[in-house]
Amino acid sequence: MKILVLLGGTSFERDVSLASGEAIVDALKKAGHEVIPVDTAKGKKLLSSSTQFLPEGVKQKPPDVKSLQRIRKELTLKTIESFDLKEADVIFLALHGAPGEDGTIQALLDMTGKPYTGSGMLGSALAMNKAMAKKIFEYEGILTPKWLLLESSNLTDIAEIEDEIEKKLGFPCVVKPNDQGSTVGFSLVEEMKDLKEAFEKVKKFTGQILIEEYISGRELTVGILDDKPLPVIEIIPEHGIYDYECKYTKGKSGYICPAKLSKEKTEEIQKIGLKAFKALGCQDYGRVDFRYSEDEKFLCLEVNSLPGMTVTSLVPKAAKAIGIEFPELVDRIVNLALKKKK
Ligand SMILES: Nc1ncnc2c1ncn2[C@@H]1O[C@H](COP(=O)(O)OP(=O)(O)OP(=O)(O)O)[C@@H](O)[C@H]1O
Ligand SMILES: [Mg+2]
Incomplete structure (x- = not known):
C-alpha cells in the first residue's frame, strides 16, 4: 500500500511524535509498504528518505515550539493541501498533541474521505480536553479525581481561587494543562503558597488550567487495541510523578507488565478502561491512564487517542506482552483504519 505518515507537527510533543513517526515509518517500510513521511510543520517540504x-x-x-506555533494553522493546512491525498491508500497519524490528536486534522481528513488511523474527530476532540472527558466519565459512573477548571486569562482574584481549591480539593493538589500531553506544564502543589508559581508555569502551555486533587497511590495504564483492553502496565517513575523526563529518558521509570494486581482487579480496571475509551467515542486503539488510590479505587485521569508509538512506548509494550510485536501492531492499526471506511 501507499501510506502517508503524518508526524512531527507544532505541539510541545513534537519530539515525541518524531520518535513515534520514526518507529512507525520503519515498521511500515519493513512490511513492504511505500511510505511517505510528512512533517506537518514543514509545509510543502517533503522529508528526506532517511x-x-x-x-x-x-x-x-x-522542545521550544513558539516560532512554529505562531504559524501552525497555516503550516498544517499547507501540508495537507500539498499532497495528493488521492494517491495514498491510508493515512497513518503519528502526531501527538494539537493539532493532530485533537480532532482538527481528523476533520480535515474526513472531508477528503481518505481512511486514517485511530479515532475520529469527536473522540479525538473529547479525549484531548480533559475536563470535557471528566464530565463524561462522571456521567458514566467512572471515577476521576475531583477537579476545577480555570481560564489562564482569569486569574486575577487569586485569594478567591485559593479559597475554592482549599474547599473543593484540598492540598496537595495537581496543576496541569487541560489540553496538553506528556506532563508538560505540570506541578504538584503541596501548599497554598505554591499555587502562584504553578499557575505561572502552566500558563506557558495552555489557556485552560486543570486543578485536580492529588491521588496518592500507584500509576497504571490500560492500552486498547481493536476495542479490547491489553494487559495492564504499572509504571514506577523515578520522580514519583510520571513527568516528561521519566516518560522519555531511558532508565527513569520502571514498567511492570502485566501489573501485579489480582485477577478481579485486573479485570475491573480493564473494563473501566474500555468503558472510558468508548464513552468518549474513541476508536481502534488508544490508552487510558489511571491512578490506583491507597483505598484501592481506580481513578481515571484521561484517555490518549494517539498514544506514544515508539517500540518501547506503553501500548507497544502491552501488545508485546500478548505476543503482538511492533510491526504487527502497526499493521493491525492500518487494517482497522481500512475496515472502518468500508
Ligand atoms: N490527580 C493526580 N494525582 C496524582 N498524580 C497525577 C494526577 N494527575 C496527573 N498526575 C501525574 O501526572 C502524569 C500526567 O498526567 P495526565 O496523564 O493527566 O497528563 P498528560 O500530560 O496528558 O499525559 P500523557 O502524556 O499520557 O498524555 C500522570 O501520569 C501522573 O503521574
Ligand atoms: Mg497521561
Whole structure:
C-alpha cells in the first residue's frame, strides 16, 4: 500500500511524535509498504528518505515550539493541501498533541474521505480536553479525581481561587494543562503558597488550567487495541510523578507488565478502561491512564487517542506482552483504519 505518515507537527510533543513517526515509518517500510513521511510543520517540504527524524532521541525537556506555533494553522493546512491525498491508500497519524490528536486534522481528513488511523474527530476532540472527558466519565459512573477548571486569562482574584481549591480539593493538589500531553506544564502543589508559581508555569502551555486533587497511590495504564483492553502496565517513575523526563529518558521509570494486581482487579480496571475509551467515542486503539488510590479505587485521569508509538512506548509494550510485536501492531492499526471506511 501507499501510506502517508503524518508526524512531527507544532505541539510541545513534537519530539515525541518524531520518535513515534520514526518507529512507525520503519515498521511500515519493513512490511513492504511505500511510505511517505510528512512533517506537518514543514509545509510543502517533503522529508528526506532517511527514517531518522530525531537522531538524538527525545530530550529531557519538551522542545521550544513558539516560532512554529505562531504559524501552525497555516503550516498544517499547507501540508495537507500539498499532497495528493488521492494517491495514498491510508493515512497513518503519528502526531501527538494539537493539532493532530485533537480532532482538527481528523476533520480535515474526513472531508477528503481518505481512511486514517485511530479515532475520529469527536473522540479525538473529547479525549484531548480533559475536563470535557471528566464530565463524561462522571456521567458514566467512572471515577476521576475531583477537579476545577480555570481560564489562564482569569486569574486575577487569586485569594478567591485559593479559597475554592482549599474547599473543593484540598492540598496537595495537581496543576496541569487541560489540553496538553506528556506532563508538560505540570506541578504538584503541596501548599497554598505554591499555587502562584504553578499557575505561572502552566500558563506557558495552555489557556485552560486543570486543578485536580492529588491521588496518592500507584500509576497504571490500560492500552486498547481493536476495542479490547491489553494487559495492564504499572509504571514506577523515578520522580514519583510520571513527568516528561521519566516518560522519555531511558532508565527513569520502571514498567511492570502485566501489573501485579489480582485477577478481579485486573479485570475491573480493564473494563473501566474500555468503558472510558468508548464513552468518549474513541476508536481502534488508544490508552487510558489511571491512578490506583491507597483505598484501592481506580481513578481515571484521561484517555490518549494517539498514544506514544515508539517500540518501547506503553501500548507497544502491552501488545508485546500478548505476543503482538511492533510491526504487527502497526499493521493491525492500518487494517482497522481500512475496515472502518468500508
Ligand atoms: N490527580 C493526580 N494525582 C496524582 N498524580 C497525577 C494526577 N494527575 C496527573 N498526575 C501525574 O501526572 C502524569 C500526567 O498526567 P495526565 O496523564 O493527566 O497528563 P498528560 O500530560 O496528558 O499525559 P500523557 O502524556 O499520557 O498524555 C500522570 O501520569 C501522573 O503521574
Ligand atoms: Mg497521561
